[in-house]
Amino acid sequence: MSDSNLTIFHPAVFILLGIPGLEVYHTWLSIPLCLMYLIAVLGNSVLIVVIIMERSLHEPMYIFLSMLAITDILLSTTTVPKALAIFWFHAHDIAFDACVTQVFFVHVMFVGESAILLAMAFDRFVAICAPLHYATVLTWPIVGKIALAIVIRSFCIIFPVIFLLKRLPFCQTNIIPHSYCEHIGVACLACADITINIWYGFSVPIVMVILDVILIAVSYSLILRAVFRLPSQDAQHKALSTCGSHLCVILMFYVPSFFTLLTHRFGRNIPRHVHIVLANLYVVVPPMLNPIVYGVKTKQIREGVVHWFVNIKALCCASPLG
DSSP: OGGGGGGBBBBBBBEEOOSSSGGGGGHHHHHHHHHHHHHHHHHHHHHHHHHHHHHGOSSSSHHHHOOOOOOOHHHHHHHHHHHHHHHHHOOOOOOOEHHHHHHHHHHHHHHHHHHHHHHHHHHHHHHHHHHHHGGHHSHHHHHHHHHHHHHHHHHHHHHHHHHOOOOOOOOOOOOOOOSSOOOOHHHBBSSOHHHHHHHHHHHHHHHHHHHHHHHHHHEEEEEEEEHHHHHSSSHHHHHHHHHHHHHHHHHHHHHHHHHHHHHHHHHTTSSSHHHHHHHHHHHHHHHHHHHHHHHHHHHHHHHHHHHHHHHHHHHHHTTTTT
């Protein structure tokens, strides 16, 4: 068929298939996915509330942590409810604009979370390498500017993706073999040259994230050098323990993300359903584990959670209905 006979259209809806090849297991796969999502939302919500309510946690480190928790909630909420709707109710349709919005938020949260981890690494660097200047370097205006810079950078990097998708013509299919919309997956359905989409979607966000990784690595190399120069082992242990939870979160974010990226780019022999399962786990497992890691490894947060629940219990007992 010649190109002139192709009907160019802008689809009103796309069809998300879920996990092709595992349709008979959709219900079973939805159970752990739903549980992990609920734990992620509940854990991060508790973390945010405790940081807001406990004055002792009103420090730059915990402000960045609350931003991380908000990002995790948005990332999982952008993708998991739609996947569950597909698995449970066969709700495969998604409006074109809703699909583009999902693409935008998935990628914004990815770039934003990387920037937040960099800000947290900078916080630990100042706290350990220049503790006497911590209060003067990380003032509230500076923390506010860092938070604003994270939001603006993430928005500016991903916003062009909306126009890159909306400019594309579609002429063959509106079926997406995935459980949520992602940039290249949608662009591949177009009947046009998507070189710009591939170049921008792969290069620009990844280059920024790799730059974040390099800066985080430099920060922690300087932190470790400063820690091992401390005079006592107790001081070294205390300094390392303050970074332990952050290092765990860094590994939980970057290892799965780069593994997923590399398997998409080079793992051509890996079945499609494996890629999609990994993509679903990526948007829910780190958000689920982050508040658990900080709750277990950070004494101030454990104490804040206990204090918050004690206050709630006291209020319930004091009320007439209690």
